[in-house]
Amino acid sequence: MRRSGRLAALTAVAVAAIVASLGVAVLPAHAAPVTVTNGTQFTDTSGNVVHAHGGGVLKVGAYYYWFGESRNANNTFKAVAVYRSTDLRNWEFRNNVLTQSSAAELNVANIERPKVIYNASTGKYVMWMHKENGSxxxxxxxxxxxxxxxxxxxTYQGSFxxxxxxxxxxxxxNDNGTAYMISAADENRDLHIYxxxxxxxxxxxxxxxxxxxxxxEAPALFKRGSTYFLITSGLTGWSPNQAKYATASSITGPWSGWTNVGDSTTFRSQSTFVLTIQGTATTSYLYMGDRWAGAWGGPVGDSQYVWLPIAFPSAxxxxxxxxxxxxIDAAAGTVTGVAPPYYRVTNRNSGRVIDVVNQSTANNAEVKQWTWNGGGNQRWEFADAGGGYFRIVNQNSGKCLDVASASTADGANVIQYTCGSGTNQQWQWQATGSYFRIVARHSGKxxxxxxxxxxxxxDIQQYTCGTGNNQQWSRVTA
Known part of the structure; x- marks a missing residue:
């Protein structure tokens, strides 16, 4: 028999009350598949930037808890922040679980790479981190x-x-109840397992x-089947470098030598954690990396995230x-990379395309027009930057179309540069008849x-918008 809406609602409330009285947790519904955009700053469910740099994830019940660094504008320690999510895309800020006021020695400090595990014997959550004096x-x-x-x-226990x-x-x-810590030792020359x-x-x-x-440095350890994998980074400061990994059948060794993984800059990121996502269909492994803002002179708070599916050619x-x-389909346990469309962008006046000179991958490389030849230096991704703007990213270099020095002047040079958060790298694809202007967000030119x-x-520059065909462009998938 069909119940009225009011009766159904009252019944649902009563059932929830009974469940709560029995001490049974009411878990959230299964998460739907979501898409995460790489090379961006994430925002939480309140619209604020997620500060979980150098972090790690712990699953408790139906929720993933993401812990990470939250820094002050001068890069000193502000807090270890924690966010939670069921789908790994929509993150709710929960708390600053450790702050400058948690202990006297944290008043002037740097706290880096916080990681949390659960101790089933003591019922406690334990956080380990790297501590410096902040100077x-x-x-x-x-x-x-x-x-x-x-x-x-x-509760802060101290440092040593x-x-x-x-x-x-x-x-x-946490290896089935036995816990290990891995850290860079002896001026980062060695890696110790404790x-x-x-x-x-x-x-x-x-x-x-x-x-x-x-x-x-930057160790990230995970296990797949009977093999342990350890991903690490080289020593180049804030600048990204080639990731390498080693394997073993036991954490206590013996371990293999190092093998390169990813490209020469690990897609302009540094490893921080590998998350195992176990679902109803399969188990996947998600590489979590930081694209540190220090690489382009910015504060840590401007850093971005790079998450990629790990593939396994063999065991x-x-x-x-x-x-x-x-x-990411957290319920099913799948992580699938989404290949972007790349475009050739053609000038109406000349019929030639936007080109990075000499296929350079360097910062400040010149951007000019050239006859289409199909090279990756002539292919561009339009990556959503929010607000109706795009970052225009070169396929060959992975770098962004950029107005040099964020100039607002007519004639300012257009180059490629490491993608950041600057509005001089954000462009609007603005219709003008059957063609389009490409308008810089910071200058409106x-x-x-x-x-x-x-x-x-x-040469290609920025200039006050007019009606000339030399400012009109088309794009087709390449």
């Missing part, structure tokens, strides 16, 4: 905090050098230094490919072929 980066200490709930306040060794970039791993005490609050032993003088090998976005040149190598 000379000379402390090189590990630090520990503990919480009664996953997203409540954590594990067994007297320096400790910088860090990760932790076994933690039963309560996860201290160091029980040094398992080994399997990579003496390897100069690796003991892995690979990473670039995708501008990924589709148009992409323009200098002096209406029609030859190969004619």
């Amino acid at each position: 000379d980066y000379g402390e090189a200490r590990a630090a520990v905090a503990v919480g009664d709930t996953v997203d409540g306040a954590y 050098r594990p067994l007297g060794h320096m400790s910088r970039d860090i990760t932790i791993y 076994r933690l005490t039963a309560d996860y609050l201290g160091i029980q032993s040094l398992v080994g230094n399997f990579w003496n003088d390897a100069a690796r 003991t090998t892995m690979s990473l490919s670039w995708y501008p976005s990924v589709t 148009c992409l323009d072929v200098v002096s209406s040149g029609t030859g190969d190598g004619a």
Whole structure:
């Protein structure tokens, strides 16, 4: 028999009350598939920028909890922030679980790469992190905090050098109840693996230094089948470099040598964590990287995220490919890279296309017009930058169409440059009849072929928008 809407609503309330009285958690509905855009700053459900840099993820019940660095404008420690999500796209800010006021030694400090695991024996959530004094980066200490709930306040336990060794970039791993910490040691020349005490609050032993003088940092450890994978970065400061990985059948070794993965800059990111997503259909592994703003002179808070599906050519090998976005179905356990459309962008006046000179991948490389030849330096992705604007990203270099020095002047040069958050890299595709102007967000001026040149190598600049065909463009998929 069909119930009235009011009766159904009252019945639902009554059932919920009964369930709550029995102490049974009401879990959220299964997450629908979502798409995550790479090379961007994420925003939370309130529209604020997500600050979870250098972070890690812990799943509790139906929720994924993402912990990471939240920094002040001068890059010093502000808090360890935590967000939660069921679908890995819509993140709700929950708390700053550790702050400058949590302990006296955190008043002036840097806290980096916080990672949290759960200790089933003690019922506690344990956070390990890299701690510095906020000035000379000379402390090189590990630090520990503990919480009664996953997203409540954590109590700071202090910092130390594990067994007297320096400790910088860090990760932790719970291997069926036995926990391990991996950290860059000895001025980042070595990587040490430590076994933690039963309560996860201290160091029980040094398992080994399997990579003496390897100069690796940013460790991210995960297990697939019977193989452990450890992804790391080289030592180039904020600038990205070639990621490498090693494998083993046991955390305690022996470990393999290093194998390159991804491209020479790991798609302009640095590893921070690998998330295992176990679903009803399969289990996938998500590479989580930071695109640090320090690489282009910005504060840590302007850093972006790069998430990519990990592929496995064999049981003991892995690979990473670039995708501008990924589709995640957390319920099914699938992570799928979304290949972008690339376009050739043609000037109406000359019939020639936008080209990065000499197929350069360098910052400040000149952008000119040239006869179409099909090269990646002539193919462009229009990546959504919000507000009706796009970043125009070169396929060959992965860098953005940029007005040099963010100039607002007529005749300002147009180049390629590492993609950032500047509005001088954001463009509007503005219809004018059956063609389009390409308008810079910061200046309101148009992409323009200098002096209406029609030859190969004619320069491209910004200029006050007019009616000339040298400011009109078309695009077709390449």
